[in-house]
Amino acid sequence: MATNGELLREVGAIRVFVGAAIGLGFLAALVTVAQMALLSGIVARVFLGGGDLAGVQNQLILLVCLAFLRAAVLWLREVVSQRGAERAKSELREKLFSHVLSLGPAYCRDQRTGELVTATTEGIEKLEPYLARYLPQMALSALVPLLVAAYVFPRDLSSAVLLLVTAPVIPVMMMLVGSYAEEHMQRQWGALSRMGAHFLDALQGITTLKVFGRSADEREAVAGTSEEFRCRTLKVLRFAFLSGLVLEFMTAAAIALVAVVLGVRVVNGAISFEQAFLVLLLAPEFYKPLRELGVHRHAGMEGKAAAERILEILHTPAPVREGRGRSRGDSGAPRIEFSGVGFTYPGAEHPALSDVSFSLPAGSRTALVGRSGSGKSTLVDLLLRFADPTEGGIIADGTPVEQLDAREWRERVALVPQRPHLFSGSVLENIRLARPQASRKEVERAAELAGVSEFIRRLPRGYDAWIGERGARLSGGEAQRLAIARAFLKDAPVLVLDEPTSALDPETEQLIARSLELLSRGRTVLVVAHRLNTVRSADQIVVLEGGRVVEVGTHRELLARAGPYAGFVGVLEGGAA
Numbered sequence: 001m002a003t004n005g006e007l008l009r010e011v012g013a014i015r016v017f018v019g020a021a022i023g024l025g026f027l028a029a030l031v032t033v034a035q036m037a038l039l040s041g042i043v044a045r046v047f048l049g050g051g052d053l054a055g056v057q058n059q060l061i062l063l064v065c066l067a068f069l070r071a072a073v074l075w076l077r078e079v080v081s082q083r084g085a086e087r088a089k090s091e092l093r094e095k096l097f098s099h100v101l102s103l104g105p106a107y108c109r110d111q112r113t114g115e116l117v118t119a120t121t122e123g124i125e126k127l128e129p130y131l132a133r134y135l136p137q138m139a140l141s142a143l144v145p146l147l148v149a150a151y152v153f154p155r156d157l158s159s160a161v162l163l164l165v166t167a168p169v170i171p172v173m174m175m176l177v178g179s180y181a182e183e184h185m186q187r188q189w190g191a192l193s194r195m196g197a198h199f200l201d202a203l204q205g206i207t208t209l210k211v212f213g214r215s216a217d218e219r220e221a222v223a224g225t226s227e228e229f230r231c232r233t234l235k236v237l238r239f240a241f242l243s244g245l246v247l248e249f250m251t252a253a254a255i256a257l258v259a260v261v262l263g264v265r266v267v268n269g270a271i272s273f274e275q276a277f278l279v280l281l282l283a284p285e286f287y288k289p290l291r292e293l294g295v296h297r298h299a300g301m302e303g304k305a306a307a308e309r310i311l312e313i314l315h316t317p318a319p320v321r322e323g324r325g326r327s328r329g330d331s332g333a334p335r336i337e338f339s340g341v342g343f344t345y346p347g348a349e350h351p352a353l354s355d356v357s358f359s360l361p362a363g364s365r366t367a368l369v370g371r372s373g374s375g376k377s378t379l380v381d382l383l384l385r386f387a388d389p390t391e392g393g394i395i396a397d398g399t400p401v402e403q404l405d406a407r408e409w410r411e412r413v414a415l416v417p418q419r420p421h422l423f424s425g426s427v428l429e430n431i432r433l434a435r436p437q438a439s440r441k442e443v444e445r446a447a448e449l450a451g452v453s454e455f456i457r458r459l460p461r462g463y464d465a466w467i468g469e470r471g472a473r474l475s476g477g478e479a480q481r482l483a484i485a486r487a488f489l490k491d492a493p494v495l496v497l498d499e500p501t502s503a504l505d506p507e508t509e510q511l512i513a514r515s516l517e518l519l520s521r522g523r524t525v526l527v528v529a530h531r532l533n534t535v536r537s538a539d540q541i542v543v544l545e546g547g548r549v550v551e552v553g554t555h556r557e558l559l560a561r562a563g564p565y566a567g568f569v570g571v572l573e574g575g576a577a
């Protein structure tokens, strides 16, 4: 129930169409009651009253009109439900995707990508029967029986009582069977998500699997999750068939009971034929919504399991509030100060960063060095505002960046990551990602500055050459240079470089170093450095150890101190960092 309320709150479109579907369903029930009343009257007049068809001509015409009206209302209900569900799904899809984006890389890194993909694609698809059928049916299964009972009540009290007494048997039986089914449905959904996640994991790690000869094991593991899903699905289906059987039996038994009681009472003269016939006609209509609820319950429960996961994602608070905060018009290279910055990952015991204080002077280059796990990536994430510090703050030209609009702040920062992500698209589109409104000339100029234009020109279709998913058709060095071209095109005053740890050939390395040197000019730069040359040429070096700043200074100064940095240089020279 809580899930329904939350879904209705989250997506405005659901409220409108579910309301409309309930209204139309109720209208169809009203028309049906009128039809049955008319029909029982006609039958009583023609067959018992000895009347002829001419005498009931008008009623017959009205009956046909009502049949058309009912068909039209049911058709409209179907259209409203389907269209509404489609709209709600697309609204929810957009909302979910934009929320996952605002949760940012920090959240996505903690999740299994395949599981997230299953929730946002298959999960939303599964909501359709839940929204279009199950939710309206829940309201109708209460409203329509009450309507029929209210109609029968003044005409035949004992039949109304009989209907009301037998009605709860169906939902009670359904709940008994359903409570088991719901648990299995949740597990089935879990198995489906695991299967998706596992499959994607295997695809992404296909090279590793092949190299280590683990393809067969992985195939078995995927087959295992697939088998688990099959077993869980069969269990769920068993419950679905069982509940269908129970439902049909209970409905048939209830109608038979009403028919027998009415028959006995007609024979005894306790009720007129016309009234008994009317109650008999209405009895199936009375139980029908309850039966339909049972029929849609299976799909509904599946949708509910998916909805719970979707709501869980939607209710995860974003680490930073995007699109809010002050806006700053200036675009010059700022001085950035880390002031007592601390950060603890949600659920982690120890902070990843504690009391980090240093500054990035305007227009200068700072190298950040530290062993693996010392907190370099966390610090970069905070600077890019993928999360905000849990203690202290980052101040740009005197303004705490948390007070700035996160999106606008990111506009001022360009990132050249360690493993740049290239999207399936043309080279042009991939560079233009940094500034979609940039002209082709500007893209070409950026590529030139990044030293990648020569390479692009040699591609079969030049700038229109297609790059496979995740830049599959490019080498590491080429992808890196495209990322540098993006940064040139963005032309942001702050630059964050995460140097690749993997070795490049000396020529490529030199080319990249030269274009990075050019890119750094006039900008405030933070380099997560893994190469001695980069560290040596930096204006300032910050050494992180266990999430704390242990040294700040130039290469010379720090070497002279013979502290942690000197040891680190030894590691760099050995090529182990």
Ligand SMILES: Nc1ncnc2c1ncn2[C@@H]1O[C@H](COP(=O)(O)OP(=O)(O)OP(=O)(O)O)[C@@H](O)[C@H]1O
Pocket: 106, 109, 110, 345, 346, 348, 351, 352, 370, 371, 372, 373, 374, 375, 376, 377, 378, 379
């Ligand atoms: N999502 C996370 N949840 C909990 N702890 C995390 C998370 N990400 C990183 N950490 C922890 O925070 C600390 C700093 O990690 P971080 O990735 O910032 O280090 P790093 O210096 O960038 O390492 P590397 O050079 O290997 O990338 C580590 O102890 C790490 O285990």
